[in-house]
Amino acid sequence: MITLTGRWKNGTIEALGAIALAAILALAVGLVRGSQPSVRSEASQQAVDGRTAGQRAVDQAQRRMSVAPNNATAMAALASAYLLRAREVADPTYYNRAEALLESATAVDPEEPDVVLAAGTLALTRHEFAQALGQGQRAIELSPYRSAAYGVLTDALVELGRYDEAITAAQQMVDLRPDQTSLSRVSYLRELHGDLDGAADAMRQAVAAGAPRSEATAWSEVQLGNLLFARGDLAGAEHTYRQAGLRIEGYVPAIAGLARVQAATGDLAGAASLYERAVLATPLAEYAIALGDVYARLSDQDRAAAQYELADAIGRLFAANGVRMDLELAVFHADHGRNLDEALAAVQAEYALRPSVAVADALAWVEYRTGDLAGALVHRGEALRLGTRDPLMLYHAGVIAQANGDDEAARTLLSESAALNPRFSLRWADDLAARVDLLTSSGGTQ
Numbered sequence: 001m002i003t004l005t006g007r008w009k010n011g012t013i014e015a016l017g018a019i020a021l022a023a024i025l026a027l028a029v030g031l032v033r034g035s036q037p038s039v040r041s042e043a044s045q046q047a048v049d050g051r052t053a054g055q056r057a058v059d060q061a062q063r064r065m066s067v068a069p070n071n072a073t074a075m076a077a078l079a080s081a082y083l084l085r086a087r088e089v090a091d092p093t094y095y096n097r098a099e100a101l102l103e104s105a106t107a108v109d110p111e112e113p114d115v116v117l118a119a120g121t122l123a124l125t126r127h128e129f130a131q132a133l134g135q136g137q138r139a140i141e142l143s144p145y146r147s148a149a150y151g152v153l154t155d156a157l158v159e160l161g162r163y164d165e166a167i168t169a170a171q172q173m174v175d176l177r178p179d180q181t182s183l184s185r186v187s188y189l190r191e192l193h194g195d196l197d198g199a200a201d202a203m204r205q206a207v208a209a210g211a212p213r214s215e216a217t218a219w220s221e222v223q224l225g226n227l228l229f230a231r232g233d234l235a236g237a238e239h240t241y242r243q244a245g246l247r248i249e250g251y252v253p254a255i256a257g258l259a260r261v262q263a264a265t266g267d268l269a270g271a272a273s274l275y276e277r278a279v280l281a282t283p284l285a286e287y288a289i290a291l292g293d294v295y296a297r298l299s300d301q302d303r304a305a306a307q308y309e310l311a312d313a314i315g316r317l318f319a320a321n322g323v324r325m326d327l328e329l330a331v332f333h334a335d336h337g338r339n340l341d342e343a344l345a346a347v348q349a350e351y352a353l354r355p356s357v358a359v360a361d362a363l364a365w366v367e368y369r370t371g372d373l374a375g376a377l378v379h380r381g382e383a384l385r386l387g388t389r390d391p392l393m394l395y396h397a398g399v400i401a402q403a404n405g406d407d408e409a410a411r412t413l414l415s416e417s418a419a420l421n422p423r424f425s426l427r428w429a430d431d432l433a434a435r436v437d438l439l440t441s442s443g444g445t446q
Helices: 016-033 042-049 053-067 072-089 093-108 113-125 129-142 147-159 163-176 180-192 196-209 215-230 234-247 252-264 268-281 285-297 301-320 326-336 340-353 357-369 373-383 391-403 407-420 429-441
Strands: none
Touching (some): 053 072, 113 129, 129 147, 196 215, 215 234, 215 252, 234 252, 252 268, 252 285, 268 285, 285 301, 285 326, 301 326, 340 357, 357 373, 357 391, 373 391, 391 429, 407 429
C-alpha cells in the first residue's frame, strides 16, 4: 500500500481531464458489467469485435436498458458509458444524453449510489467542480465503503484548491482500495506538491495495478510519460508513450505524447504528422493548439491560423454542451495575443469559483500578458504555494518576476524551469533560454 500522510509536511497542472477519464473508465466498466471485471482485457475484446471500450459499454448498457428501461442503475450505466464514449471521440453531445438519463434515474431512485456517482463524474467532466463536490459527498453518505466515491470527492477538492482535504480523501480512497484509480490520484497530488519522483513511482504502481492491455492502463502510462517529460527525460517519455500505444492500437493520447517529444527534439515534420493524426481521431482543443504551434514554427501561418480557429470552434462546441473550457481557452488566447480582454474576464471568473494553483497560474499569466504586473505578481505567489515543479508554471513565474524587476527571483525560477526540461514548450523554450542566458551572464532585465 502507498500512503499520503507525512510525505509532504515540508514540501515546497491541471490534469483533471485525464483524472476524470480514469474515473469514467472505471465507473463505466464497473456499472455495465455489474460485477468484478472480466479476466479478458479491453484490448483483447476490441481485437475480437473491433469496438472500442466505449462502444462496447454503450452497447451492453443499451441491452440492459431494453430489459429494464426504468431501472436507475441501468440508466446510470448507460450514462457512464456515454461519458466514456464522449472521451473517445471528443463529442460533447454525449454529455447531454448522459445528463438526461441521470435526471430520469434520479427521479426513479435519488438515493442510488450508482446514479450519484455517475452524476458526480459528469460534473467533473464539465468542470462543474462545486457540483461534483456535493455529489461526491452524497455518494459517500450513501455508500461509505465505495472507493470511487472518494475519487469524485478527491478530484473536486483538488480543482477547488482545497488540497489538505483532497489529501485526506485520497488517503481514504487508497485505504479502501489501493488500485489503479486511487494510485493515479496519489501520483497527481504528489506532482502538485513538487514530488516528481514520488509521482512517477505512484504512476508506475498504477500502471502495474491494471490489466496490461486495458485503456485505463494505457492512460496511466501516458500520464507517466508526461511526468518523465516534465523532468526532461525525453527518451524515457518517448519509450513510455510507445508502450502505451502498444497496449491500445491507435491510442490518441500516446500519439499526442510522441508528437510532443518529436517537437521538443526538433523533428517538426514528424510532430506535425503525429498531431494531425491526433486531431483527426480526437478533435480536442489542446491537440489543435499544439498542431497550430508546430505549423507556426514551420512558417506555415495559414495552417497555424486554421488550427487556432479550430481550437476556438471546439471550445464553443463544448461550451454549448455544458463544458466549462474558459480556463484552457484563456491561456491559449493569452499565449497567442488573441482576445486578451475576454481572456482576462474569463479567467478572473474561473478564479472566483476555484482558486486552485492551476487557475492562479493561468490568472497570473493572463494578467502579465495584459500588463497588470502587480496582479500577476500576487497570483504568481499563489500558484507556487504548493511547491509545484512544473516547467511551464516556473517559466510563467520567472517571467513575471523579471517583469516586476526582481532579477534574483527570475533567475532562480527560470533556471529551475530550464533544469527540469529546457524544451518544455515549443512556443516558449527559446524565450526561456534567452532569458536564462541574459540573467546569468549580465544580470540584465528584459
